[in-house]
Amino acid sequence: MNATENRAIVIGGSLGGLFAGILLRSIGWQVDIYERSPHALDSRGGGIVLQPEIVEAFQRAGVVYEPPLGVVANERYYLQRDGRIAQRLPMRQTLTSWNLLYGHMRRHFPAAHYHPGKTLKAIQQQPEQVTALFTDGTSETADLLIGADGPNSTVRKQLLPSYQPRYAGYVAYRGLVDEAQLDSATAALLTERFVFYQLPNSHILQYVIPGADESLVPGQRRFNWVWYVNHDEQTQLPNILTDRTGQRRDYSVPPDLMAPAVEQAMQAYADQVLAPPFQKLVAATQAPFVQAILDLGVPQMAFDRVALVGDAAFIPRPHTAAGVSKGAANAIAIADALVAQDHDVANALHSWETDQLRLGMHLWKVGQELGERSQFQNY
Ligand SMILES: Cc1cc2nc3c(=O)[nH]c(=O)nc-3n(C[C@H](O)[C@H](O)[C@H](O)COP(=O)(O)OP(=O)(O)OC[C@H]3O[C@@H](n4cnc5c(N)ncnc54)[C@H](O)[C@@H]3O)c2cc1C
Numbered sequence: 001m002n003a004t005e006n007r008a009i010v011i012g013g014s015l016g017g018l019f020a021g022i023l024l025r026s027i028g029w030q031v032d033i034y035e036r037s038p039h040a041l042d043s044r045g046g047g048i049v050l051q052p053e054i055v056e057a058f059q060r061a062g063v064v065y066e067p068p069l070g071v072v073a074n075e076r077y078y079l080q081r082d083g084r085i086a087q088r089l090p091m092r093q094t095l096t097s098w099n100l101l102y103g104h105m106r107r108h109f110p111a112a113h114y115h116p117g118k119t120l121k122a123i124q125q126q127p128e129q130v131t132a133l134f135t136d137g138t139s140e141t142a143d144l145l146i147g148a149d150g151p152n153s154t155v156r157k158q159l160l161p162s163y164q165p166r167y168a169g170y171v172a173y174r175g176l177v178d179e180a181q182l183d184s185a186t187a188a189l190l191t192e193r194f195v196f197y198q199l200p201n202s203h204i205l206q207y208v209i210p211g212a213d214e215s216l217v218p219g220q221r222r223f224n225w226v227w228y229v230n231h232d233e234q235t236q237l238p239n240i241l242t243d244r245t246g247q248r249r250d251y252s253v254p255p256d257l258m259a260p261a262v263e264q265a266m267q268a269y270a271d272q273v274l275a276p277p278f279q280k281l282v283a284a285t286q287a288p289f290v291q292a293i294l295d296l297g298v299p300q301m302a303f304d305r306v307a308l309v310g311d312a313a314f315i316p317r318p319h320t321a322a323g324v325s326k327g328a329a330n331a332i333a334i335a336d337a338l339v340a341q342d343h344d345v346a347n348a349l350h351s352w353e354t355d356q357l358r359l360g361m362h363l364w365k366v367g368q369e370l371g372e373r374s375q376f377q378n379y
Contacts, residue, residue, distance in 0.1 A: 006343055007142040009034065009132050011120045011155055014041055015098070016310025016327035017148035018105035021114075022061035023331040024146075027339055031113060032140065034132065036149075038117035041102060046174050046289075047209040047224030048101060050094040051325035057332055063108045070096030071192060071208045071221060079197045083189075083276040093194060097209040097224070101324065120154045123306060130305040144345045145306045146334070148327070151251060151294055153312035159303050165251070165294035165315055168368075170230045170375050171240060172293060172318060173266050175285030176255075177223040179208070186280045190223055197275045200379050202229055204278050225281050226318070228293070229269070230375055240290060251294060255287035263288060293317055293371065297364045301356050302349035307334060314360030317367030319374070326363060330356055 006029045010017045013035030024031045035041070048054075050070045058065060072094050078087040106114070119135040123145060130145045147155025151165045179187060189195070196205045204227040211220045231237050241249045243257040253259075270282040282288075296315040301308045310327035337352035338345070 006030065006144070006338075006345075008032075008144040008146060009130070009140055009142040010146045010148055011132065012148035012150055012153075012310075012312070013037075013114055013116065014148070014150065014310075015101055015105070015324050016150070016312070016330070017146070018102065018109060019057050019328045019331035020146045020148055020309060020334065021109050022063060022105055023057060023335040024144075024338075025109070026061045027335045029144075029338075031109075032142075033109065033114045034118040034120065034134070034140070035114070035116050036119040040106075040116075046098055046176070046226070047207060048096050048098055048324050049321035050096045051322060051328075053325040053328040053332065054096075054101065057328040058104065060332065060335070061108065063104050065104055068094050068216070069100065069104075070094040070210060071216060073192050073194045073207055075193055077189070077193050077195045079195065079275045079277065081199075081275055091194065093207075095194075095207045095209050095224070097214070097222075098324075099212065100210045100214045103214055120149065122158060123155060125304055125306065143305065144349075147306060147308045147312045148310050150311045151296065151315055153308065155306065156298065156308055156312050159306065159308070160298055160300065163296065163298050165296040167233050167237065168293040168295050168317060168371060169233070170228050170293050170371070171237070172291045173227045173229060173282075173288055174291065175225050175282065175288040176209075176212075177225075177281060177284045177286075178211070179219050179221050179223065181284050182223060183280065186277045187223075189277055190281070191218075195277070197278050198374070198378065199273055201375050202227070202273075203374050204228070204274060206278070206281060223281060225278070225285075227266075227270070227274075227278075227282070228371075228375060229266075237292065241292065252291040253289060255289045258288055258290060262290070266290075295364070295368065297361060299357075300353070301330075301360070302353040304349070305345050307349050307352070309334075309356075313356075314364050316360075316363035317371040319370035320363050320367040322363050322367075326359060329359060 010033040076089040080086040124131045131141045206225040209224045309330040337348040341348040
């Protein structure tokens with residue numbers, strides 16, 4: 001079959017959906033991405049470790065970029081309680097941002113085929129096609145449907161209704177601080193390094209990422225921090241996930257919407273327990289945000305003409321720094337499988353699934369081990 005006759009629907013227009021979109025287009029498929037949010041997804045911009053799969057996906061899809069795709073850190077520092085350096089480790093990593101990856105892929109993917117404000121309601125599979133039904137009453141039919149609709153995936157709920165994310169017992173408070181907003185001594189310690197402070201059953205880390213406008217120019221970038229704090233699911237979590245308008249959110253509260261009391265409690269706790277450079281970093285943060293850490297793993301990712309990818313299938317804990325790169329790996333492998341199977345969707349997804357399940361399970365397990373050790377066995 002001629003690849004250009006093939007059409008894919010991607011549900012979810014975040015990083016996982018965009019990786020699928022650009023990779024499928026690179027092998028000649030027509031692709032349309034349907035994203036629930038009516039706006040550009042620009043408020044999620046935390047830091048991302050640039051793993052090789054992300055670079056490979058960009059290269060294969062012909063995404064134009066100037067290397068490096070992020071800020072290079074050459075070493076890790078572990079601080080002690082008074083802020084002095086307890087340990088230095090040489091380790092070169094490139095740190096990028098959600099915004100930079102999203103921006104590059106949005107510019108590469110044709111705008112006419114990216115459809116914001118479209119919410120999937122259900123899917124229907126026929127032997128030769130798959131149809132997406134949207135909440136606005138419209139529908140679209142294609143040869144392949146990719147469920148890249150994240151932790152609350154509608155695609156997964158229909159195909160695997162008993163598999164839902166489970167709260168891992170802790171949250172990630174996160175924040176971004178412009179380079180110019182931090183005092184020079186603290187900035188000098190934290191710049192172009194991966195810096196950690198470990199405390200009993202908690203840790204905080206930071207690294208420099210591109211600026212909000214994707215700038216890599218020193219002085220125009222941002223410090224990105226993530227602080228893992230345990231909170232009881234029944235007595236504390238509902239309060240933390242209730243935003244400043246009083247709305248209870250599923251798993252995260254975005255920047256500018258954290259309830260003032262929650263933000264103040266976090267700041268006060270930071271002043272009480274963190275090493276001084278991290279206290280300053282947290283205090284300098286204008287709009288912190290918070291995400292519940294989740295566990296999710298599925299036993300199946302291929303369902304005839306439907307594939308589950310990214311966080312819709314497996315949510316590895318962030319200590320693996322591999323959630324985004326797993327979405328890239330899922331998409332690269334689907335493209336390879338389709339080419340290898342002469343674009344026969346059912347055969348391609350069948351052959352694709354085994355390795356992807358193995359990858360998801362592996363990251364899921366490693367992430368759980370790292371998280372349990374640092375949050376619950378580290379007195
Ligand atoms: C604290 C923290 C730090 C992290 N750090 C890293 C890191 O350093 N490196 C890394 O690789 N990963 C990291 N991750 C993980 C990474 O953020 C996720 O794995 C990744 O963003 C998942 O992308 P996704 O596209 O699969 O899902 P999502 O980003 O959740 O996107 C799903 C999309 O689907 C849309 N959608 C949902 N339902 C529907 C519907 N019914 N119809 C249409 N659209 C719908 C949503 O609006 C959303 O845009 C981190 C995660 C956390 C919590």
